[in-house]
Amino acid sequence: MQADDIRVEIVDAARLGPAERAAWRDLRATDPVLASPYFDFRFIEIAAQIAPGAKLAVVRQGDAVQGFLPFQQRGALLQPLAAPLSDFHGLIAAPGLSVARLLAQLPGVRRARFGGLVAAISDDLPGLAPRRAMAADLSHGFETYLAGRDGRFLKDKRRRRRSLERDHGPLSFSFRPATRDDVALIVARKRAQIQRTHQYDVFACGWTVSLLEQLADASADDFGLRTATLQAGGQVIAAELGLLSGGRYHLWFPIYDPTFARYSPGALMTLDTLEALAAAGVTRVDFGVDADNYKRDFADPFEAVFEGLIERRRGPRGHPMRMMGAARLARRFDRIVACEPGLVGQLRGGGGFLTAIARRHPRLGAALGLGFGLVGLAMMVD
Incomplete structure (x- = not known):
């Protein structure tokens, strides 16, 4: 599906009409990985009422709905809706729709951060770190x-x-x-x-x-x-x-x-x-991604999910997205930005986090420096 074949509309999830809700259910039913509770529209509707900066992109090709992308926006940064609580996220869409191409059409978005992107296609993968969803098969x-x-x-x-x-x-x-x-x-x-x-x-x-x-x-x-x-x-x-x-x-x-x-x-x-x-x-119980060894006692690896930062290069007429892998520190800052929509809250949270790092790991804290860390935090949403 080509980017110039589609149009994107940003709507309030609570005002999604019966036809769009039916399209959501149909699209979700076509892909087993979208059976996760995070893709249930009842979760999305509640999260969209509460999460600051919540938005819902509806993707159309002609009159037909091709997909949806729930998200929240922090400045120029796009995050999954309800981050950092949403372990799995991504497009509810027909096959062939690319996250990266869609992001290029969202106004004001220069970068997007994912921690458990599911159902991604090849255009979304270069530079993103693959992980495995861990689940118990019942x-x-x-x-x-x-x-x-x-x-x-x-x-x-x-x-x-x-x-x-x-x-x-x-x-x-x-x-x-x-x-x-x-x-x-x-x-x-x-x-x-x-x-x-x-x-x-x-x-x-x-x-x-x-x-x-x-x-x-x-x-x-x-x-x-x-x-x-x-x-x-x-x-x-x-x-x-x-x-x-x-x-x-x-x-x-x-x-x-x-x-x-x-x-x-x-x-x-x-x-x-x-x-x-x-x-x-x-029939299936999800344990999130394969970050903790204890999960292997209860669960087995299932489908791949992807983590990382997608950044759009600046320039005229929408250059392709540039992919960058995620660092552990970036994940921590990402949680702060997700929880705190305002700059004051982000700086307060970042300062507290870096102070905690310095207490636990004095050498690392000295290497990072409070000023360096807060500048990095501000750059995420710029």
Whole structure:
């Protein structure tokens, strides 16, 4: 599909008409990777109401809808809608539509940052770093899933479960639609963990918490936020928020009580969650991208996703996009820019993050320098 064959319209997601919504459902149904809850229009509509700078590009060829790109804009930088919370993102589109070509038609956009771009085509790939989506296949039931896991891992977790129950009382597990109280509990404990580990607090900006609350309010039988909770002797020792869309589930925000770490409460809760999901008819559970080794205990690599920065060269008449790979530091700054739409908030967040780096890694902090880091942060959105 050629760029000059298409036209792009920026609309409010809430005002998308019945024909466009039907086109969204049809396009999503044609590609299995778009079954992720992040591509469910119910998620998009809620996120578009809450995420600052939210926009929706509708791509047409003649009178026919060819695709959609949900995004949020920070100055000249395009990010996935609801970043940094949206682990997977990309076009909901007919085959052959290129992200890079589409970006060239969006006014005011000079660069775009992706962390889990799915369904990309060759025009989008040069220079972007490939990663793998990690997922648990539950399509043949929980017992079949267990048969494919490492026996030593499962034996160890059975032993830890027995020890936990012996030392702290009966275990109980629940899996249910999330409430605002669940969101408050998990966010509070997640923020405490963030503070302990000197990470950037993605919940400090406020709108990210509001998104989770609205998703909890919007829960339906086949969609919405869910809470998994593991208790020992009546005490919550692990919990997690996840997102459901039909037969697909995405594990999202886990927490556990560090005083119970030797029992692996997070792993025990994950196994219980997978069993509950399989019983409910969920066929695939997403763990995000292959960034953490622990995911391989539960999940296997599935389709490729891509990470990186796409930058348009300056010049007349829209030069092709130049691709640049993502650096770890850029990912961290990207979260700050995503959470903080204003320059003051971005500089405050960047300063706090660099101070935390300096505390944890004095040599790295000295090498970066506060001024250098903040200049780099400002350049991302310029």
